[in-house]
Amino acid sequence: MKITFKLNGENVSIEVESYKRLIDMLREDFELTGTKEGCSIGECGACTVLMDGKAVNSCLVLAAQIDGAEILTIEGVNQGNNLSDLQRNFLTHGAVQCGFCTPGMILSSLALLNENPNPTVEEIEESIAGNLCRCTGYKQIIEAVKATAEMSNQKLRNQSA
Amino acid sequence: MEKNKKNFKIVGKPIVRQDGVTKVTGKAKFAADYNFPNELQSVMLRIHSSHALIKSIDFSCIENDSNVAAIIDHRDIPGDKKVGVIKKDQPIFCSEKVVTPGDVIAMIVGKSERELIKIKDKIKIEYEDLPVLTDPSKSLETDAPLIHPEYKSNLIVHYPLRKGNVDSGFSNSEHILEQTYTTQNIEHAYIEPECVTAIPQIDNSIKIIGSIQNPHTTRRIVAAVLGISLSQVVIIQADLGGSFGGKDDTMNILSARAAVAAIKTGRPVKIKYSREDSILESYKRHPYVMHYKVGYNSSGKITTMKIDVTADGGAYASMSPFVTWRTVVQATGPYEIENVWTDVKAVYTNNPYTGAMRGFGSPQPIFAQESIMDEIAERLGMNPVEIREINALKQNSVTSTGQRLENHEVTLTKAMKTAIEKTGFVDKWNNYRNQSLDKSNFILSGEDLILSEDKFISRQDKLRRGIGLSISLRGCSLGAEGIDAAAALVAVQPDGSVYLLSGLAENGQGLRTTYSIVAAEILGIATDKIIYLEQDTSRIPDSGPTVASRATLMGGGAFRNASEIIQKRITNLLLNEWQLDKEAELIFEDSMIKHIASNKSIEFTEACSFASQRGINLSVVGWYKGPDVSWDEEIGQGSAYFTYVYGCHVAEVSVNINTGEIYINKITAVHDAGKIINILGAQGQVYGGSTQGAGYAVWEEIDKHNGFIREMNFDQYLIPTSKDIKSIDAIFIEGEDDYGAWGAKSLGEPTLELTAGAIANAVKNATGKRYFNLPLNLEEILLNRKLRPEDMKRGSE
Amino acid sequence: MIPELKILRPEKLIDLLDLIAPADGATRILAGGTDIIPGFHINSKRFSSIRKLVETVKIPEMHEIKEEDDSVIIGSSVTFSELINSELINTYFPLLVKAVSKIGSVQIRNRATIAGNFVNNAPCADSVPPLLVYNAEVEIANKNSTRKVLLNDFLEKPYKTQLKDSECVVRIILKKIDKTFTGDFYKLGRRRGVAISRITLAVILKKENNIIKDIRIASGAVTPIGMRFTELENDLIGKEITPELLVSSSQKLGKNVLDVTGLRWSSVYKVPVIQRTFYNLLENICLD
Numbered sequence A: 001m002k003i004t005f006k007l008n009g010e011n012v013s014i015e016v017e018s019y020k021r022l023i024d025m026l027r028e029d030f031e032l033t034g035t036k037e038g039c040s041i042g043e044c045g046a047c048t049v050l051m052d053g054k055a056v057n058s059c060l061v062l063a064a065q066i067d068g069a070e071i072l073t074i075e076g077v078n079q080g081n082n083l084s085d086l087q088r089n090f091l092t093h094g095a096v097q098c099g100f101c102t103p104g105m106i107l108s109s110l111a112l113l114n115e116n117p118n119p120t121v122e123e124i125e126e127s128i129a130g131n132l133c134r135c136t137g138y139k140q141i142i143e144a145v146k147a148t149a150e151m152s153n154q155k156l157r158n159q160s161a
Numbered sequence B: 001m002e003k004n005k006k007n008f009k010i011v012g013k014p015i016v017r018q019d020g021v022t023k024v025t026g027k028a029k030f031a032a033d034y035n036f037p038n039e040l041q042s043v044m045l046r047i048h049s050s051h052a053l054i055k056s057i058d059f060s061c062i063e064n065d066s067n068v069a070a071i072i073d074h075r076d077i078p079g080d081k082k083v084g085v086i087k088k089d090q091p092i093f094c095s096e097k098v099v100t101p102g103d104v105i106a107m108i109v110g111k112s113e114r115e116l117i118k119i120k121d122k123i124k125i126e127y128e129d130l131p132v133l134t135d136p137s138k139s140l141e142t143d144a145p146l147i148h149p150e151y152k153s154n155l156i157v158h159y160p161l162r163k164g165n166v167d168s169g170f171s172n173s174e175h176i177l178e179q180t181y182t183t184q185n186i187e188h189a190y191i192e193p194e195c196v197t198a199i200p201q202i203d204n205s206i207k208i209i210g211s212i213q214n215p216h217t218t219r220r221i222v223a224a225v226l227g228i229s230l231s232q233v234v235i236i237q238a239d240l241g242g243s244f245g246g247k248d249d250t251m252n253i254l255s256a257r258a259a260v261a262a263i264k265t266g267r268p269v270k271i272k273y274s275r276e277d278s279i280l281e282s283y284k285r286h287p288y289v290m291h292y293k294v295g296y297n298s299s300g301k302i303t304t305m306k307i308d309v310t311a312d313g314g315a316y317a318s319m320s321p322f323v324t325w326r327t328v329v330q331a332t333g334p335y336e337i338e339n340v341w342t343d344v345k346a347v348y349t350n351n352p353y354t355g356a357m358r359g360f361g362s363p364q365p366i367f368a369q370e371s372i373m374d375e376i377a378e379r380l381g382m383n384p385v386e387i388r389e390i391n392a393l394k395q396n397s398v399t400s401t402g403q404r405l406e407n408h409e410v411t412l413t414k415a416m417k418t419a420i421e422k423t424g425f426v427d428k429w430n431n432y433r434n435q436s437l438d439k440s441n442f443i444l445s446g447e448d449l450i451l452s453e454d455k456f457i458s459r460q461d462k463l464r465r466g467i468g469l470s471i472s473l474r475g476c477s478l479g480a481e482g483i484d485a486a487a488a489l490v491a492v493q494p495d496g497s498v499y500l501l502s503g504l505a506e507n508g509q510g511l512r513t514t515y516s517i518v519a520a521e522i523l524g525i526a527t528d529k530i531i532y533l534e535q536d537t538s539r540i541p542d543s544g545p546t547v548a549s550r551a552t553l554m555g556g557g558a559f560r561n562a563s564e565i566i567q568k569r570i571t572n573l574l575l576n577e578w579q580l581d582k583e584a585e586l587i588f589e590d591s592m593i594k595h596i597a598s599n600k601s602i603e604f605t606e607a608c609s610f611a612s613q614r615g616i617n618l619s620v621v622g623w624y625k626g627p628d629v630s631w632d633e634e635i636g637q638g639s640a641y642f643t644y645v646y647g648c649h650v651a652e653v654s655v656n657i658n659t660g661e662i663y664i665n666k667i668t669a670v671h672d673a674g675k676i677i678n679i680l681g682a683q684g685q686v687y688g689g690s691t692q693g694a695g696y697a698v699w700e701e702i703d704k705h706n707g708f709i710r711e712m713n714f715d716q717y718l719i720p721t722s723k724d725i726k727s728i729d730a731i732f733i734e735g736e737d738d739y740g741a742w743g744a745k746s747l748g749e750p751t752l753e754l755t756a757g758a759i760a761n762a763v764k765n766a767t768g769k770r771y772f773n774l775p776l777n778l779e780e781i782l783l784n785r786k787l788r789p790e791d792m793k794r795g796s797e
Numbered sequence C: 001m002i003p004e005l006k007i008l009r010p011e012k013l014i015d016l017l018d019l020i021a022p023a024d025g026a027t028r029i030l031a032g033g034t035d036i037i038p039g040f041h042i043n044s045k046r047f048s049s050i051r052k053l054v055e056t057v058k059i060p061e062m063h064e065i066k067e068e069d070d071s072v073i074i075g076s077s078v079t080f081s082e083l084i085n086s087e088l089i090n091t092y093f094p095l096l097v098k099a100v101s102k103i104g105s106v107q108i109r110n111r112a113t114i115a116g117n118f119v120n121n122a123p124c125a126d127s128v129p130p131l132l133v134y135n136a137e138v139e140i141a142n143k144n145s146t147r148k149v150l151l152n153d154f155l156e157k158p159y160k161t162q163l164k165d166s167e168c169v170v171r172i173i174l175k176k177i178d179k180t181f182t183g184d185f186y187k188l189g190r191r192r193g194v195a196i197s198r199i200t201l202a203v204i205l206k207k208e209n210n211i212i213k214d215i216r217i218a219s220g221a222v223t224p225i226g227m228r229f230t231e232l233e234n235d236l237i238g239k240e241i242t243p244e245l246l247v248s249s250s251q252k253l254g255k256n257v258l259d260v261t262g263l264r265w266s267s268v269y270k271v272p273v274i275q276r277t278f279y280n281l282l283e284n285i286c287l288d
């Protein structure tokens, strides 16, 4: 079946098999392999992408279901050639080890920060509770998200000052 | 060159990992992200049995199916049909017998995995079920069926350790305490499931790219299975999505299967596992049954220990002989004990097989020995710190294997003191203990299902707080387990940029960054001038596996060696050029090379181009070999490891005694890992390791029924989430040591092994009740046992 | 494995009802998909006959939350996240918010829908106990007619409801309750973050001068399906709140649960613990 949607800011149309999930289409048809598969049942969050700004598990969405939607994957998070503050903070806070959970973590955190620029530690923990990480113990990830929120608030204050 | 440099420029600072940018942008390539033209997919053929004789297999109804490119089974293997590190007991494809549910009989390959799955069930397999052994103690009974008849016994290995005289030790002890502890199967739960692709090359060699922990081991296995030479196999390690010891044997076997299929079809063959496949077939951490008998005096001095440990090895020997060897060395814990008698056995069962996992034979005995230490203290009216101070290993103490700890700083009590001061341990422990005394009404009898009035606990009383600690020593690297050496290539280019390549594989923990820091420190350059080459078995000598927390110690030593050779060559060249004394010292820092007294200096880049013009070779393979260790198998005595690390964890918990829930409020982890190379990476190890350790203590369990695993995915197998551990504090004390790179030793495993013991002791402090069986799940806390669906059928209720 | 499917996306409710009218067993409604898609992955028998999926995404009435004089209407495809963010639901039905905020992860709550949670009648559907204490009504439509039933009657037995293949749940109707009700929801899972529930309980209560005027109690996970305990409720109405009453009613709840479930392997844990957690829940409601 044919679907049309917005992928990382660009309008795209594609003929896709009915049995493909969003993750299959992203990885196979668009070769966007930054979206990872760890469980296929919505438990690990490695496949997280944003659909109309909201974090979803791309292993739990059929490709057909995103007709007309807007999808953001990890490949669309960079600002041009530059890393976003969130990505950079992941690096400087040591929030990345093996990196398999990282794309999903970044997208879940991004969805949170877009909705809630001033999250508490509890809110950050809740927003990534569906993203399993076996390497980091989450602490440095939470710090990276917190630091990103603080940076953007600082920028806002500077602008208004 | 100063042996233990003090003023480091880069070492010990927070350094962003080398491969970080590709990982935050989604560009990093993990095994499943590689695709090759004409590639074939594969599905495994298994039967639903834990132990069966295969009578016949009929492929005829799919043989001519256009979706099938080939059917691969044992007949296609030209070389070794069975593999294994010590015992070659594990078939690539089973042909006669199946000994555990994960076993694979054949593999079908074809263009579309979907189509293969659809037709797979058409294959007819006739088999006869055999009696299933799930209890290791039953495996050793004389009439037990043999899982691998060729070995004449279900015993995989038995290690004795004999020191002093336990009989007189016990008769001279004022008190004796005996307890039994058990631990569960644990899944590595790397978030990336296994994946590998084998690509046939035109020159009849084979290239393999996959989620492989130890490329050189994989190469050895694949070459043996294909019956070709090592040089015809090239293994490339993709970015690895976590391993924790888990992507070794399984990946060797998957690589071999893919290689056999690739050769047969002449096309690239990919094996990509789902989470369910992964849990079904991969090995686990060993469940242990540990019996401890301890003789001690009223003064608190422990004089004698008799320990009997049985490890469930599951269906294959795998790394059991190495894992249980560490157990026999460390079973008495970090205590100096005069008389010791230890027996550690690993045995075959039809359960999923067990092998290497972070901790490697130490998390189990640490849970037991740290529990029993607290119990002894309790009986003597001491606190947990006092009993440990009396018995802890100190400088020049002699271990249970008869090794004197003299060549490195023994920081065990320092680690413990740091942790108890930081947490205010003793006051808290006393307070919580008084609270919990005499309040065991939360425990359920298991009989009266309708509670009597006194079993109701009001909301303000239901949360009990507790604090507990555990301490350990850990032998670094392989010890007398294996040959211990590592290689490292440092290649300085004429423009001053540097290539690194290690014989030890990155497992996702940040080794490349660690090694870059070592080289950068010695050459006085920034880490971003360093490029780390893809791990490739054809370019660097085998350095043994990335296991046993040896990578920083051994690889760090090798990179230090290579970098120092290069530094020496540049120094000689410049001394000559500047006409300075041959013994003069040059300083390499801030991308400059300087001689202070003569005020001479040169940019590092210029020096490199100069060296290249002069024909000086700045590409060096460094080598580091650990000092020799010695071991007497018969009595388990000798210098087991050439050096040790020490640590202490303090856990603070709340227990909801109404429901049995445990909340982890804080873990304070103090480690002497020697010199810390990258503080960001080191902290990450502690946070990640303690979190896994907490999972081991409270939530995680691979539970089996007749050999079949119940928890096939992350909805059932519960690893900690971001909400489950409130806070972790990582503290490093850097004990002096000569080995490796400035005494940088081991950290990955120590961070995990201590946590469960500390949590169990904290739960005791909170509830007043001692628990003997991991995990401390809801039912264990309230009923003191696990509940399983089959309990009902057995009529035990 | 996901089968080859026909996926349809009607824009009007009546078109959707037309599409499911044949009731051929092969057609199923697709809302969030968080149950069906992993169900395909594990080859669940519950979904093995599906060949056609009819999406609700374009049908406005299935996505809105709206207020009427004495009730609030929730479209059947409203997601958990939408419920959590709805002021209306927070004002009138706080227990529902509390319950659905504990379901799954953010990612799941962004997709999973209210009706999707109970149409399969799985015991661990966490939205059910609060819906039951709020006396939720379910509006069901087929091509020719519409009917309303109480959720309590709609849920028949494990994995079985009144819903026929030709029918679709369109809305959930919640009567606003008297402001003097107070209540609480409790969930026990094996882990803090994202866990399947072992026990859920919802209770609302109205008291005057320490006398129970009205009480509604519902459980989930611990009973084969989410259910109300009307006998116990009736028994408690008119009683004075005393420490003894809290204990004895908790014991009664335990007996009721045991009667419904019979002795199971998990009873030795769950039956005592539901008494204790109910007791604590009553403390929260009655003593504050």
Ligand code: FES
Residues within 6 Å of the ligand: A036, A037, A038, A039, A040, A041, A042, A043, A044, A045, A046, A047, A048, A057, A058, A059, A060
């Ligand atoms: S792969 Fe989608 S949540 Fe795990």
Ligand code: FES
Residues within 6 Å of the ligand: A095, A096, A097, A098, A099, A100, A101, A102, A132, A133, A134, A135, A136, B191, B241, B242, B508
């Ligand atoms: S960094 Fe490895 S799973 Fe998160």
